[in-house]
Amino acid sequence: MRATVIIILLLLVVVGGVLAWRAQTQAPATQAAAPAETLYLAIPQGLFVPFNAVMREFKSTHPNLEFITTVDTPEAMVQNVQENDEKPDIFISPGGHEIEILREQGFIDPDTMVAFGSYDLAILVPADNPGNVHRIEDLLNPEVKVIAFSKPDINAASFAARQSLQNLGLWEPLQSKIQVAGCCMDSFRWILDGRAEANVQFLGCPLDPNTAEMANQSQVAIAFTFPADSFFVPRNVAGILNTTQKRALAEEFLAFLTSREILQLMANTSMRNDRNLPLTPGPWGPEQEVGPVASEAAGS
Numbered sequence: 001m002r003a004t005v006i007i008i009l010l011l012l013v014v015v016g017g018v019l020a021w022r023a024q025t026q027a028p029a030t031q032a033a034a035p036a037e038t039l040y041l042a043i044p045q046g047l048f049v050p051f052n053a054v055m056r057e058f059k060s061t062h063p064n065l066e067f068i069t070t071v072d073t074p075e076a077m078v079q080n081v082q083e084n085d086e087k088p089d090i091f092i093s094p095g096g097h098e099i100e101i102l103r104e105q106g107f108i109d110p111d112t113m114v115a116f117g118s119y120d121l122a123i124l125v126p127a128d129n130p131g132n133v134h135r136i137e138d139l140l141n142p143e144v145k146v147i148a149f150s151k152p153d154i155n156a157a158s159f160a161a162r163q164s165l166q167n168l169g170l171w172e173p174l175q176s177k178i179q180v181a182g183c184c185m186d187s188f189r190w191i192l193d194g195r196a197e198a199n200v201q202f203l204g205c206p207l208d209p210n211t212a213e214m215a216n217q218s219q220v221a222i223a224f225t226f227p228a229d230s231f232f233v234p235r236n237v238a239g240i241l242n243t244t245q246k247r248a249l250a251e252e253f254l255a256f257l258t259s260r261e262i263l264q265l266m267a268n269t270s271m272r273n274d275r276n277l278p279l280t281p282g283p284w285g286p287e288q289e290v291g292p293v294a295s296e297a298a299g300s
Contacts, residue, residue: 039249040068040087042077044094046204047236050266051092057265058256065249073183074098075154081107081241089244090253095119095156095202095234096284103285108239112251114258115235115282117266118275120203121160121226123147124191126219131197133223139174139198147174148181148190148199155184156234161200163291164230192219202234204272232291233275237284 043051048071055067070080070088078098081087082105091108093099096115102108125133131144139147152158158180165171179196181187190196203225238257240250256262258281267273282288 036064036066037062037246037249038066038068039246039253040070040089042070042072042080042088042091044074044077044092045071046094046202047092047271050269050271053265053269054257054262057262058253073185074156075151075183078102078154087241087243089246089250090238090240093156093237093239095160096232096237097156097159097234097289098154099237099239099284100286100289101154103239107241107243109242110239110285112254113237113239113284114254115237115284115288116258116263116279117236117271117273118277119157119234119272120228120274121157121164121231121234122201122203123223123226124188124199124201124220125197125223126191126194127221129221129223133198135224136168136170136226138223139170139177144177144197146179146190146196146198147177148187148196149178150182150184150187150200151180157184157202158187158200159289160231160234160291161226163232164226167230167292168227198223202272203274228275229292232289233277235277235282235284235288236271239284 041051041055048069059065059067068088070077072080074094075098077091078101081091081102087107091099091102099108099113103110103113123133123136123139125131131141132138133141133144138144149155149158149161152162162171165174179190181190181196184201187196187199188201191199199220203222238254240247240254244250260279263279263281267279273279
């Protein structure tokens with residue numbers, strides 16, 4: 001009996017060993033594909049459509065790559081980098097000032113910052129235009145009680161508007177009317193619900209056909225665009241976070257993103273280039289944000 005038990009146990013050990021060997025030798029043929037590599041992008045809402053096209057193109061040559069994206073307002077994107085432990089590999093700023101703030105705080109490698117596209121700056125008003133605003137000087141009209149800004153120290157559009165108004169000598173006279181209303185979408189809603197007679201936005205935002213706010217287009221109008229020579233040239237700017245663990249891949253994606261072919265793809269897919277700049281990447285840093293001096297802007 002004991003001999004029988006021993007024989008059975010030996011057979012089980014042998015069979016188990018054979019099965020283990022077979023599983024080990026067959027594993028490579030039956031395992032799932034290796035986990036996909038990831039690249040984390042912070043993308044502003046107004047650029048998601050063109051960036052979605054870019055990501056599709058990049059994935060065609062990187063089939064195992066998965067993009068992780070945060071798509072939000074510029075202000076929320078900056079806050080996400082400042083406060084969250086998990087940071088994007090690449091940050092895209094819609095206007096340039098947001099990424100400049102992060103560069104100053106040590107989050108962005110300045111050598112990687114690259115600019116593309118361009119924006120003009122506009123004042124939006126309710127469709128019935130209760131402030132009777134048609135020119136920049138009309139912001140002084142007594143009917144204009146509130147001009148809704150987002151945070152000028154963070155948001156590129158409001159930063160550019162402040163620079164323009166300062167250069168034109170209108171910033172101080174308008175101080176009692178200017179109200180900071182949270183993020184850019186919050187400030188836009190102020191002219192929808194009657195809390196403001198004017199709102200600062202980049203031209204086409206948030207009235208772009210590909211944004212969720214298109215339904216509100218009949219409720220607002222573009223009153224005027226700011227004099228182009230009264231503020232810096234806002235551009236989309238991308239840069240790599242100093243905290244990235246994917247430096248080589250991030251550099252490869254930025255090179256792909258700023259190739260002429262892909263910049264043309266984005267220009268054909270709703271990316272604005274209001275200044276008709278060449279579809280080539282440009283530098284970015286404090287010098288690009290200086291803009292004209294007050295005397296030049298006032299005399300132009």
